[in-house]
Amino acid sequence: MLNHRPTIRDHSAEANLFARRAFIGFVFVVTLIGILLHNVYKLQVTEHETYQTRSNDNRIKVIPVAPNRGLIYDRNGIILAENRPVYNLEVIPEDVDDLETALTQVRTLIDISDQQVEEFRKDIRHNRRFKSQILKGRLNEQEVAIFSVNQHKFPGFSIEARLARYYPYGDTLTHALGYVAKLNKKELAELESEGNASNYRATRDIGKLGIEKFYESRLHGVVGSQRVEVNNRGRIIRTLGVEPPQPGEDLVLTMDIGLQQIAQKALEGVRGAIVVLDPKDGGVLAMYSNPSYDPNLFVHGISSKDYRELLNPDRPLINRVTQGRYAPASTVKPHLAILALEEELVTEQTKLWDPGFFQIPNVDHRWRDWKRWGHGHVDVYKAIEESCDTYFYHTAYQLGITKISNFMSQFGFGDLSGIDIHEETSAIMPTTDWKRQRFRENWWPGDTISVGIGQGYWTATPIQIANAVSILVNKGAHRPPHLAQVARHDNEVTQMYTDEKPPVVLKNPDHWRIALEAMHNTVYKTTGTAHKAFKGATYDPAGKTGTAQIVSIAQGEEYDAEKLQERHRDNAIYTGFAPYNDPRIVVAIVVENQGGGSAIAAPIARRLMDYYFATYPSDTEGQ
DSSP: OOOOOOOOOOHHHHHHHHHHHHHHHHHHHHHHHHHHHHHHHIIIIITHHHHHHHHHHHHEEEEEEOOOOOOEEOTTSOEEEEEEEEEEEEEOGGGOSSHHHHHHHHHTTSOOOHHHHHHHHHHHHHSOTTSOEEEEOSOOHHHHHHHHHHGGGOTTEEEEEEEEEEOTTGGGSHHHHOOEEEOOHHHHHHHHHHTOGGGGTTOOEEEOSHHHHHTHHHHHOBOEEEEEEEOTTOOEEEEEEEEOOBOOOEEEESOOHHHHHHHHHHTTTSOEEEEEEETTTTEEEEEEEESOOOTHHHHTOOOHHHHHHHSSTTOTTSOHHHHOOBOOGGGGHHHHHHHHHHTTSSOSSOOEEEOSEEOOTTOOOOEEOSSTTOOEEEOHHHHHHTTOHHHHHHHHHHHOHHHHHHHHHTTTTTSOOOOSSSOOOOOBOOOHHHHHHHHSOOOOHHHHHHHTTTOTTOBBOHHHHHHHHHHHHTTTOBOOOBSEEEEEETTEEEEOOOOOBOOOOOSSTHHHHHHHHHHHHHHHSTTSTTTGGGTTOSSOOEEEEEEEOSSOOOTTOOOOGGGSOGGGSOEEEEEEEEOSSSOOEEEEEEETTSOOIIIIIHHHHHHHHHHHHHHOSSSOOOO
16 A cells, blocks of 8 residues: 655745735725725715705604785774684594594594594595695694594594684674685695695685785785604604794785674665765775675585575675676766757756656657656756656756766766776666667667666666765766775785776866756755755765666556565665765665665665764874
């Protein structure tokens, strides 16, 4: 057996091998350390802000804070719209794992109706899921206590205290103030298109009608924010910083709540409208439309039952002062008299014979005067004082519709008054072109006859009638009606008066005097149609009554209210001002289907003026 010689170890080769392996291992370790250091540098230095922000997003939230809505006062500082605290049960859908199960469990603790749940579901379908939505509003103290004890069982649910709009005078001011209600999808889209959506991040409500809508940008304010630290359950641990919201501006209106209440009481049980203006600046002292409704119903979401009750034939949702279209009737006779004087069809001394009717030459039809046996010889004063229809039939026939329409348009008929609410109609100041477009018919002379006494196709709103009288007493100066007087914010006061419109200029300014004096005689003289209503007044009033037919009466028949349906009876109208020498108040009243203006509307004007001059015996009205 052969013996193998032992292998001699090559220490040098082993040493070299070890050295190579050690070097490779060292390089590998250094590379890993380099990569680690690079990542540490990247995390701690290069991308520090990015990861810091992402970290903060997990524990820090920026919560928008809604501004307090501006308050609304009357001219004497009485609050008309305020903000009151309410407690709402709110839900952030994104934070709830099983929403339907949670809703079922919450309803075992608090009485939540099916309608409220359905409204909540509708809201979360139309809004982002991370935005808090109201499940039930206006919780009482017991409901707040019960849920607070069990709140830990319902992540994503919370009780939030908010300020909600409240109208202490209810239906007295609805058509003037309007109301706020929940923002809808269309309004949110409009805010986004205008670039204002960010200012409504914490706001649930927006002005829907009246002053609340017209001055939304002033009343709303500017949203604030709150930076808070939260735990892993979303509960706020501490507040890191606050940027306070800027509250909305407070508005002071020209209205007097006492006068408004007189107007409401005067129309109790009847349909109609009352507007009272200050002719010196166009300020609206009172504006009431009856029937009305409580705006507080809409603030927290009106029920289907309550809303259906508002959809009745009396149409309480319509603002009759600015949207009610009525034949102005005899209240426009002073204006038509001025036009006849301007066109030199009559003079101050001209007298026309009134047999009790008017006929167009070669036409059998008779347009009857309200006084069957006529007024005899009538001049311009008597025509207005006793409201002689025949005089104005004759005048209108000679003038023609084009001159009438052009002249009356200068007084605001057929146009928006400029009042600072959006709910307004221009009504109709008819022309030949209007009839052709509306009915595809020519204008006939008989159409003009009816227009001569403020009837036929001519319609006007009570605010237009009042504005036209205001222009008359100002002898052509046109100061548009407005509700807002001043806006207040941080001790700064901004006047809200609107600019004057172009005046009505007469060829002979003395014609103003004739029309105004005739209106004064309407009240002052015993033969005047408004004399009885103002007998014994301590101030010096002037005015004009009107009675507007709703349905035509056949040629040979007499008007008998008892034989007509209530809604087919005449409207009672009155417009007037006082004092005669220095007018400080203008009123326009329409009472639907109640008869003559002298018997029904004029006494209401008396009540309004009595209150006004008792409250403001001099020119130092409340500011």
